[in-house]
Amino acid sequence: MSRMLERLAESAGLADIYTKVRDAERLSYDDGVRLIRSRELMLVGAMANEVRERLHGRDAYFVRNMHLNPTNICTVDCDFCGFYRPYREKEKGWSWTLERCFDEVRNRLDDAITEVHIVGGHNPDLPYDFYLDLMQGIHEIRPDMHIKAFTAAEYDFFHKRFKKPLAEVYEDFKAAGLGSLPGGGAEVLVERVRREIYARKLSAERWLETMRVAHEHGLRSNATLLFGHVETLEERIEHMTRLRELQDETSGFMCFIPLAFHPENTALSHLPGPTGLDILMTIAVSRLMLDNFEHIKAYWIMTTPRIAQVALTMGADDIDGTVLTEKIVHMAGAKTPNGLTVDDLCRLVRDVDRVPIQRDSVYAEVQRFDEAAVTV
Ligand code: V47
Helix, strand or coil: CHHHHHHHHHHCCCHHHHHHHHCCCCCCHHHHHHHHHHCCHHHHHHHHHHHHHHHHCCEEEEECEEEECCECEECCCCCCCCCCEEHHHHHHCCECCHHHHHHHHHCCCCCCCCEEEECCCCCCCCCHHHHHHHHHHHHHHCCCCEEEECCHHHHHHHHHHCCCCHHHHHHHHHHHCEEEECCCCCCCCCHHHHHHHCCCCCCHHHHHHHHHHHHHCCCCEEEEEEECCCCCHHHHHHHHHHHHHHHHHHCCEEEEEEEECCCCCCCCCCCCCCCHHHHHHHHHHHHHHCCCCCEEECCHHHHCHHHHHHHCCCCCCEEEECCECCCCCCCCCCCCCCCCCHHHHHHHHHHCCCEEEEECCCCCEEEECCCCCCCC
16 A cells, blocks of 8 residues: 555655655645645545554544533624624524523433533623533533533633633633533634634634643643635644644644534625535645644534545544534534434444444543444
8 A cells, every 4th residue: 555655645746745654754834735735635535544544543433422502692703603693683592591501411311422512602691600500510410421611712701701810710610510622713723814704703822822721721622623714725734733833732632623614604605615625635634734633533514424434534533423412513504414323423434444432522432333232
């Protein structure tokens, strides 16, 4: 395989990069740009697969999880978002009571979910205790469930709104049951893009700083990239190199998740969104660039299950999970199902000759689904 790759890389003018990949040497920003600009999907995908197999063999991870979005009322007005309703028209959005949120969790008590992923809008009407009571209450209803909650953008909002140092917010939230942070709110960590489509959101520096402080407080997190809108390919690579620099410092990121932009019901509905090649290429290049990230996730909700499946052969080792009750991208036009079963996930994974591994939220193995396992 590697001889064939060598020849392919040579004819595509990418032999020097392949040598680095084979020798596990770090790729530069320029290497990343050359790869993503090349459109050589088979070659770049095969290189990414080499790295993926070096790290994880044939293992492919998923989690049993549900999403919970207590409010979609938001003061930030991001052009790419179809989920939020502006605070000035708050009657058009929702802001659930604690009991309503708890019902979401209680309703799924007979599903063997191990993680709840909580995010919402920046809603100034909610008091600090709402968040603490929410996590405490969920923890009481289901003490074994990991709470992965609130993006770095929300933590920055809490810090400003409640006039508390970030460190204090993290410590309070940990005491209330917080387990880790999802990777959202990063969008593209480049000022030009922020000014153009989410000017009121926290800056790239602040997103990174908010994550740095979380990592310093023992909270692990993920990191995302929202791609396929107004950003350039170079800006995607810049985003990856900024994440890589922070990871060199903290080692706090578990997983990188490229999020495919969905334009429907957003202020950017005139844009087409990324193509299949673009999605697979971005995932593959991220595997090659982010040498200090252990996991790359193909988030089937946004890529479609079919593309996510192929991505497992081109750099990704994680397919997220059962993902019940997702709203953010379904409100932006996603046609993917609202949840997959463990059987569905196992079928996707096995069909590309990978081994399905149910994991917990910090990547400890829960169950290895070899052929004989019963998948209920
Ligand atoms: O930050 C918003 C993105 C993110 C759209 O950490 C959109 O495991 C596409 O971060 N089209 C939230 N994307 C979701 C998120 C996430 C999802 C799954 C797993 C994890 C994890 C994190 O969704 C936002 C934003 O970047 N988003 N609108 C849209 N129209």
